[in-house]
Amino acid sequence: MGYGSILRDGCFAGEIHVVTGGGSGIGRCVAHELASLGAQVVIIGRRQEKLDRVLAEIAEDGGKAEAYAFDIRDEGAVKTAIAAIVGRHGRIHGLINNAGGQFPAPLAAISKKGFEAVVANNLTGGFLMMRETYLQSMQMHGGAIVNMAADMWRGMPGMAHSGAARAGMVNLTKSAAYEWAPAGVRVNCVAPGWIASSGMDTYDGSTRALIPQLGKHVPIGRIGSEAEVSGVICFLLSPAASFVTGITVPIDGGAPLGSALFPIGKGRGVAPFDGFHRATTPQVLSGDDA
Structure with missing residues (x-):
């Protein structure tokens, strides 16, 4: 069984897509979906061993991928890797700016x-x-960029540093979308809410x-599931989104919409999209967390 993408087979054939933070979590899922749709995927992360595991998975599934291990905060390393x-x-x-991380702490x-x-x-x-x-590359040839934000619309108490950075990324996305549109570059952003991925086990x-x-x-x-984030990212990279730029798409199940005046009801909800055939449940959600 392969990745169950809703996009058509081969829609990224012959294309080069770079995924930062591709060694785990949402980035790993996006890399798999892109590879399943014909892309040559380049995954980036700080730990080679994590990248190697994803490369082996993609190769086993019949996809094409390569990896570069470096820290995206290192300007020289970024320049060198992109040149390579x-x-x-x-x-x-396509560039998927997925890498990131934070730690919980009160602002003070x-x-x-x-x-x-x-x-x-x-x-x-x-x-x-x-x-x-x-x-x-894109200044000459065009392309699509998808950045990563988060559900920080009502502030981010307990992770104010991350909320500030993610809000900055939303605004940076808008500026880049406007400045780079004449070069044929689209820049969008996604803002996942609570997603069942390996990152949950870091807390x-x-x-x-x-x-x-x-x-x-x-x-x-x-x-949410990783595949529900990846599906939106891959759509934004695709030709079907060719008139979409400068937006941020929340992927959060409506979590920011609530009010204490109207408590959440109980009902059927909406079944998850489980397109990622290699998805695993984080230990913290498995029911046997130590």
């Missing part, structure tokens, strides 16, 4: 170093990837204890 990719393949058709307890590290992970690194991909303590309860706060009645 363009030198090898001629151009880059976040140090300057911690704040800057999270902003670098979730905003500055993405900017560097966008800029170099544009300068070295501990009180944050980890809350994760199994998150679905109760979503009108649709559950948390």
